[in-house]
Structures are given as structure tokens and as C-alpha cells.
Amino acid sequence: MFTIEHDFDATVVTLVDEGEEGSSHLKEDVIINAFEDCVTVEQLEPTTDRVQVVTLSMSQLRDLAAALDLPEGVYRLARSEDIKG
Template identity: 65%
Template sequence: MFTIEHDFDATVVTLVDEGAANLQEDVTVCAFEDCVTVEQYDPRRDAVVRITLSLHQARELGAALHLPEGIYRAKSES
């Protein structure tokens, strides 16, 4: 299951892990004008862990999900 919310400065997608065993904490993806953040609560640290991707990195990640194993370079957007 996932939710999508449009806030003032970001689109927020929350991914909820549904299943039988080994459930993970929710993942929150926030798409801003200049970057994308991915957050997940880490119960071992009792803190939210955040990574920040540039828009270029986010596009490459999206493309990588649909490609076979290998090394790739995205075309520049000139």
C-alpha cells in the first residue's frame, strides 16, 4: 500500500510494507523542486535515517529499476 500527498513544497509518497513476515518500517519519499529525500525510521538507532538524491540521481534510479545488470551512463539533457 502507498499514499500520495501534495504539500506546499513537495509531493510526499509513503510506502507501507504489508505482508506476513519481516515487515519493514514505512518509507517516505519527498520530491522537492531540486531534490528527492527518502526517509525510514531505524528502531536500532531510534531515529529517522534520511538520504538525499539529486533529481539526476532520482531519474537514474528510476531507469535502473527497468534495466538488466550492467554499467550505464544516462544521456545528458542538453
């Protein structure tokens, strides 16, 4: 399950781990904040009771989105206007 909220300066997506029925291994919610210039991913670390935050630039986010559909390897994305043909 997930929720989407539009705040003043960000879009906030919260991912809720519903897991399998009867599963006791549920993970904490993941909160994704999409700002104009970066995206943050937050999750509570229950053993330390601290929120862990990872910040991705927009370039890193584009690379991540592309990587989800590619096989193993090393890649560099190029914009179509950067390719000379």
C-alpha cells in the same frame, strides 16, 4: 499500500509494508519527499530510534528510474538533444 499527499513545497509518498499475512518481518514505513530540486527517502531505524535520510539529486533519481529496467552493466544516460546523429 501507499499514500500520496501534496504539500506546499513537496509531494510526499508514504510506502507502508503490509507484508505477507501473518508475517512478523514488516519494515518501517518509507517516506519519499519530492521537492523541486531533490528527493529525500526517510525510514525509521528501529534499533537506534533515529530516522535515516538519503537525498537524491534529480539526476540520480532519473538514473535510478532507468536502472530499475536494465540488466547488469555500467550506463550513462544521455538526453536525446545531446546525441548527435
